[in-house]
Amino acid sequence: MNMTRDFAAIVLAAGKGTRMKSDLHKVLHPIAGRPMLDHLLATVDALQPAKKVVVVGAGRDQLENALAGSAETCLQEPQLGTGHAVQQAEESLADHSGDVLVLYGDVPFVKGETMQAMLDRLHAEDRPKVVVLGFEPDDPGHYGRVIADADGRIDKMVEFKDASEEERACRLCNSGVMAARSADMFELLRRVGNDNAQGEYYLVDIVNIANADGDSCAVVSADTPAEVTGINSRAELARAEAQWQELKREEAMTEGVTLTAPDTVFFSWDTDLAADVTVEPHVVFGPGVSVARGARIRAFSHLEGARVGEGCSVGPYARLRPGAVMEKDSFVGNFVEMKQATLGEGAKASHLTYLGDAEVGAGANIGAGTITCNYDGYFKHKTVIGERAFIGSNSALIAPVRIGTDAIVAAGSAVSRDVGDGDLRMVRGEQVVKPGWADRFHDAMKKKKAADRK
Known part of the structure; x- marks a missing residue:
């Protein structure tokens, strides 16, 4: 105007x-x-x-x-x-x-x-x-x-x-x-x-x-x-918040956004949702969030300072913190947290993962329980994961570290050195098997417990 x-x-x-x-x-x-x-x-x-x-x-x-x-x-x-x-x-x-x-x-x-x-x-x-x-x-x-x-x-x-x-x-x-x-x-x-x-x-x-x-x-x-409306008390502030949220929800739906349970979704003043975005119940948008066409934000997710690309899926129970970027068709599932991290096109982290100060290439797969160890107590360090890399479940990537294109990190590995393109990195202690040891242990403990009761 x-x-x-x-x-x-x-x-x-x-x-x-x-x-x-x-x-x-x-x-x-x-x-x-x-x-x-x-x-x-x-x-x-x-x-x-x-x-x-x-x-x-x-x-x-x-x-x-x-x-x-x-x-x-x-x-x-x-x-x-x-x-x-x-x-x-x-x-x-x-x-x-x-x-x-x-x-x-x-x-x-x-x-x-x-x-x-x-x-x-x-x-x-x-x-x-x-x-x-x-x-x-x-x-x-x-x-x-x-x-x-x-x-x-x-x-x-x-x-x-x-x-x-x-x-x-x-x-x-x-x-x-x-x-x-x-x-x-x-x-x-x-x-x-x-x-x-x-x-x-x-x-x-x-x-x-x-x-x-x-x-x-x-x-x-x-x-x-x-x-x-003037705002002079906490109660009036809460009513003003409710008034603003109601107007924002109506505006979003008018612009082509689907809110499956509108009253449970909370926006920030600058939330930017494109047409054909779907937002499931109990989603909170903090400041600085944009979501591109066709993306789906699943229930109980919290986003702040994040950019979600076209066709992406977030959650349920995901948290995108400031600096999180999801490129087209990427996916984060339940209990995944991102901060200052980019998830490349088509890449996915399906569950129980922390990606901080990281760059994940297109098509990469991040297994359950993977964490990028980005902080040494004084400084933050970056993890770079190449295109189509596969990170096995329960892996710890100790930054600064680079995982190459098409590389595989075996489940349960703690990786502290770079992994080359197409390489397999397995970092595990040697497995030791002692036949019958567990049976003997249980028998001894049961006898000891029985003696203590007398």
Whole structure:
């Protein structure tokens, strides 16, 4: 989505978030593996803002570290209300003459289309001084009401406690998200007072001040109440996660992905599944996963930072860790773990295997119980397995080591030296057979046990 107008975003994130009962700043709590603040800023970035300013207070260091220069910050200290918070950004926007969009770090799901609609409404023919984002919840409860006509022109903004019965019957509520031209925003804020029970300066008051001046203000409605849901507690965070997951599942199925038990599959913010991928129950996608067309992710598998190629099969009970790459038609079965490893086209590791810091060639077969011993206690080392190599069950490949093309490693081998192309490597102790020894041992032990009981 491309902006046609110059705008700046102010994101309010100065609150302490005490209801979270956490040392982590409220807006840094993750939804789908991504801080809620980053969800919001990604939507803002898609509109190409001229500037982003995050208003910080409590947990300032955490926020500045998390932002890492991706947005400017300004400090609100002490915290004297939403209007006061927006005022703190005025200096940062001293050279900005365009529009200002005020958002909240704990309201992460406002759509880009909604933000755009607010900015467009600001420049409609009647040129309202302020545009408010409204919503209609199932239960309006104690939300402040937006009293507006059929064209969205606001007659009055009123808090629930101050509303008449007729006004309380209005279902259109105030989300707190607003847009105004920069000059108008800060001029109106300078006239906001704090003569209220909390002694705070409220952003919403700029609407009533503008109306009192004879100017018009307007409301734009969110598509759904979920778009403007605020997150203030762990329970609300869990509901937001569930809301996001539900939308992602629906999106995936719409795009041609089969989810055999949708409610049991969990996605990350950047999960990328192609059409005709099948995902069985109880699969978890961590950040950084892409799955190509026709692949199947079987039940109880966990993937993170992995790339799964076309036609591959994963699991059940498989774990793909960061750096795992499965090329076309490769296969990992139950209780196989991969990390920083590539499984070549058509290669397979069917069960009970660890592949770490490894490169497995096309068509290779990794037997059950095989492990790549990649860590010596100080450094990681690489294992390279050639095309069509066969690694027998219960083998330990002690890196750094190279197994050649078409080579065979016999079951139970501990391989610490390279194996040439087409060679067989068998590393086992000599088998010793003592006829009758076990029978004599059992007889002696039984007699001893019987004597101990007397």
